[in-house]
Amino acid sequence: MGAPRVAYIGNFEPPHSTENHYAVSFEALGCRVQRLQENRITEGNIRAALDHTDLLLYTRTWNSLTKRAARIIARPPRHVVTAAVHLDVWWDLEREAEPSTSAMFRAQHVFTADGRYPDRWTALRVNHHYLMPAVVDLALVGEKLGTPDPDRWPFDVAFVGSRHYHHEWPFRPALIDYLAARYGKRFAHVGNDGDVHGTDSGTIRGQELNDFYATVPVIVGDSCFAASDIPYVSDRAFEAPGRGGFSVFPAIEEVQSELWSVPSQVYYQPGDLDSVSTLVDLWLERFADDPELHEGLTAQGARWIKGHATYTNRASTILRTVGLAVSGDT
Numbered sequence: 001m002g003a004p005r006v007a008y009i010g011n012f013e014p015p016h017s018t019e020n021h022y023a024v025s026f027e028a029l030g031c032r033v034q035r036l037q038e039n040r041i042t043e044g045n046i047r048a049a050l051d052h053t054d055l056l057l058y059t060r061t062w063n064s065l066t067k068r069a070a071r072i073i074a075r076p077p078r079h080v081v082t083a084a085v086h087l088d089v090w091w092d093l094e095r096e097a098e099p100s101t102s103a104m105f106r107a108q109h110v111f112t113a114d115g116r117y118p119d120r121w122t123a124l125r126v127n128h129h130y131l132m133p134a135v136v137d138l139a140l141v142g143e144k145l146g147t148p149d150p151d152r153w154p155f156d157v158a159f160v161g162s163r164h165y166h167h168e169w170p171f172r173p174a175l176i177d178y179l180a181a182r183y184g185k186r187f188a189h190v191g192n193d194g195d196v197h198g199t200d201s202g203t204i205r206g207q208e209l210n211d212f213y214a215t216v217p218v219i220v221g222d223s224c225f226a227a228s229d230i231p232y233v234s235d236r237a238f239e240a241p242g243r244g245g246f247s248v249f250p251a252i253e254e255v256q257s258e259l260w261s262v263p264s265q266v267y268y269q270p271g272d273l274d275s276v277s278t279l280v281d282l283w284l285e286r287f288a289d290d291p292e293l294h295e296g297l298t299a300q301g302a303r304w305i306k307g308h309a310t311y312t313n314r315a316s317t318i319l320r321t322v323g324l325a326v327s328g329d330t
Contacts, residue, residue: 003030004324007049009038010059016205018087019059021136025311028140030326038062043069054324056082060104070103081322083109087133089224089232090114093166100124109322115231129321132258133235135242137310143207145244145302146214153215155188156284160219162191169224171271178273179220188216213245217287217294218280226250226270241265242305244298248279264301
């Protein structure tokens with residue numbers, strides 16, 4: 001049997017979208033991937049793709065599929081398996097009705113990073129699989145670990161992401177405001193509503209982001225509804241250390257268990273701002289005392305993640321779960 005053929009419905013226009021990262025990862029496993037742009041797809045496009053497809057995969061952005069197209073995802077031809085994959089959290093937000101209405105959740109297999117409330121998925125007859133985020137293998141997108149540029153980014157601490165966030169999680173803006181007040185000009189907020197902007201929709205992406213992570217000693221992370229015992233985690237837990245940054249992240253058992261071998265990520269008590277600054281100050285002092293420590297820890301962490309927690313690994317998990325494992329499995 002040859003490598004699986006994948007037809008992937010998603011948003012491929014932004015070069016750094018999750019869909020593009022998953023697509024190149026499936027291709028790294030030997031799959032042939034046909035990219036179908038969600039907001040321009042028709043029922044006819046999907047049916048034509050099915051003739052040459054083993055896996056119909058969907059990552060929703062606009063939820064724009066017609067009802068007839070959505071029915072294909074729920075009831076595909078016998079030779080095709082359908083799956084959906086998404087990084088977002090769903091429950092306890094305004095959009096929590098979507099699992100009962102969105103076409104993405106009608107797929108035969110649904111992979112999300114929100115593993116909370118398995119009974120709710122079951123009640124909706126969603127065949128849900130908890131799958132944590134990851135980071136793209138940098139080599140697949142022509143990137144490498146960053147080069148420090150302190151003249152461009154003269155900061156000690158940074159947060160990467162928007163301040164404006166789900167109102168159900170007020171810790172995010174409180175965290176950013178706390179860091180800004182405590183560290184002043186030493187703090188950088190990178191995002192479309194931050195004070196440090198890149199060229200891609202207001203934020204920093206790709207190789208430029210890797211260079212930023214290599215430059216700023218400590219990156220502070222956040223994850224919606226963070227608590228020690230919840231099975232949901234933001235992709236920041238993998239993006240920052242995987243791209244060569246040193247990350248201070250909320251202590252979530254699932255993450256700590258997955259990344260226990262990564263020395264470039266340490267954990268603060270969820271919801272505790274004093275815990276954040278205690279760790280930030282501790283590691284800033286250590287890096288000041290030993291200028292080579294940051295580079296050594298981040299290189300080791302990025303190396304581990306490259307081998308164990310990339311989207312190539314996650315794509316392999318998806319293929320195995322739906323019964324389409326290939327010889328390039330990692």
